[in-house]
Amino acid sequence: MELAAIITKLNKAAPGAVLQKARFGRGGAQAIWIEARALPAVAATLRNDPDLKLDWLENLSVAQLEDALVITYFLRSRETPLCAILRATVTLNENESPAELPEVPSVREIWPMARSMERESSELFGIRFGGELAAAGILPKGWRGFPLRKSYVFPQEVFGIAHSRQGTDHA
Amino acid sequence: MLERLRTDLTYWEIGPYHGALPGPMRLKLRIDGEIIVSGELETGFLHRGLEKAMELHPWPATITYADHLDPEAAVFGELALCLAVEEISGLEAPPRAQAIRVLLSELTRISAHLGYIARVGRATGAETLIHYVLRDRERILDLFELLTGARYSLNFVRFGGVAADVTEGFIERVLEVSELMRVRLKEYNDLFTFNHAFLLRAAGMGVIEMGLAFRHGLTGPNARAAGISFDVRKAHPYLGFEALDFEVPLGHGEAGRQGDAHDRFLLRLREIPQSLEILKHVAENVPSGEYACMKIEREFEVPRGEGYGRVESSRGLLACHVVSDSGRFPARIQFRVPTTATLALLPEVIAGLPIADLPVLLASLDLSLAEADR
């Protein structure tokens, strides 16, 4: 299935959801950028459309580019060799209160395997998937900050143990 | 009378450290007599912040971290990272380097599967099997030592190639070891695979059905034992796997049901001869030429862009998403590891099992906590 045809389908199912298509990497793969708000509708279409059946969320990757979090969904179908990449962005505003953390609709009802991936990204990036901040249990209880954000400041002391990051050539 | 016996459920917490666990994790079980009613899982005890650490180090140093993703099968992490970075920077590994990478990756697969067999043997109390298998895994670790100087953390794959050319005699010894493995596999089979007591323990136990496997995105040998024919080496060929002739075995439930613990064990045993086949073919046809397309300096920079590398690790689909905003440091390196899916379906599999089956089940799932926690 051509990417253009997928986009046509998406435009029909969720008008205004698709922002653009862009090249992903050098391998000729294309990514579909969508509005984060429209994620559930788009995901449901991709999964349920009989021509697409993208029912397998292979990977959910979050990356911070400047002050935006880019969420990438690597999708594939278990029946056809079709693969697709879905991307959405949320903006970060620093010094946010817990209620103002960026929110992205959850897709775990559509792709059940998203549950553990969303929980992990939620804990390490401070994204509220589906409105809640999940704890995957990776960080110790009471840990402050979201380590994978660029603005993360390493603590000087952890549980009474002094901690320093001298000697690395991090610019 | 019955009410006064207080027959309510017992709560048992295992871990984070326990002999039956594959790594540091905590299992919170509710048990009714000896039957597990439900189980919850807590992981994260082995979180080392690998992904964050990679962002803080120059590009060449990230390989060392990728190597620690799964200490038991170090090459796969390195390989996924290097494939992704090569995609961004347009580097092409020369044919000789590709061949060496295939050799390393298949040797690692065999050694990881042997480790798996030993763990299943340990869980079922088959001591002799453990020692036989570990003795033979030593031979492969010796090969790693000969090639890379290390036995576990190889740190050998580089962007655009490998760190060094093959050592003298390495190829011959690969062929020798793969011949030896063939003989040994028969030994393991005779000793253990269809042993009555092992069948009693493993056949029909801990069944992962196809639907359950799909729901959690399970990949690798566990998924293939459940009947899902997905192998990255076939679906997205890398390192020239498209030109190699090998089969992807599937589970049939020969002794019990499709996707049971015995199927998972058997499937790994069947994958080893396939890897041996690949090893033999590649080792006999190693192309001459360079082992790397360029020397990677400390100041190596990756242009702005993104790459996604997928490899079939010994546990399943291992993917690496690399984002570079140009410069000496990566913007983001993310790993998709197969164990996440296995851990996610664990609570559904353990419900209804007697606690005596727990060690065998955990061993048969081949969990790598190092990989899952990162």
Added chain:
Amino acid sequence: MSSYPQEASWINLLSSTLGFTPGTQEWVFAAIGLVFIYCVIILPSAAMMSFLDRKLSADFQARVGPNRAGPAGVFQPLADLVKLLQKEAASTDWNWREALWLGVHTMALYSTVAVIPLGSMALLVDTDMSVFLPFWAALVLALGTMLLGFSQASVPGWFGGIRIAAQVLAGAFPSLVAVLCAGIHSGDYRWSAFVGAQAAFPLRWTAFSDPFQFIAFVVFVAGGLVMLAVPPMDAAVSLRDLHGGVSSHLFGRRLSLYRLGRFYGFFLWSVMATVIFLGAWTLPFGLGGVLRTREELWLLQLLETLWLLGKTFLLMLAITSLARVHPRGRIDQVTDFSWKVLSPFSLFALIGSALWTGWGLLR
């Protein structure tokens, strides 16, 4: 059936050797005998068997085994013992329940030293109940071990305790029936009767005297493995699923006591199997008769004990070698095996050997 002269009993032998007056109480001799057997036979046997087991299994498994303590590692058992004895308690809380039940467990176990048959003159107690005393001890042992597990208030202790009790009950029944079979053959349940019914030549051992006795022998050994949780029937104390069951909370001196007790159970069972089914201590080539007529009683006793122990060790080694290549059964599979396989076979052997013996008498 015992045809040994009365003056050759162990009491006369001991009192004449140690120079006691004839009026000394019997219990004094019994106490001396118990301590003597424990120190001279059981402890060295435990050390030797653990060394042999480790060394031989290392050989099977393509590794070296103990090789540091002494030449070829022969002092390894001693080193282990010394290490365990010096270990300090992990917690300073004195768990008196654990100590109490470990004590019960140990006393039940070693009460059987009184009946352990080690030679024609080393039968401390030789009554028609002797052979049943170990069964009684095993039940008390199960109770002690179970409560020892309960006293630890941990899940491995609980399940380990219950599993031990389940295994003892499951294993005791078929082995008891197997002993009855052998009793039909020998006509009595005294050790001397069992010995008298056999000769030195293997085909005249009870185990090979008729097919039903052979079944009874196999059932007796297998039932004993289940009863005493010897590998591969050691689901109750498996390290993997239960962290070693009852022993998971024992350490240091208590652990060494517990381990020695487990070895002793296995040893006792093998001695019993050898005496009842495998020709006991009867020396080959009529050597026993020659020595007895020459009145070389100490030499006779020594040779008999060595001969018996040699056979016992071979039996134990055969069992442990089997365990090395055999995966461990799950607890319910072990008890099922005992109830559903061993028990029917033992009853079959009982009926069969009764008919066989009855037929022989009628003819």
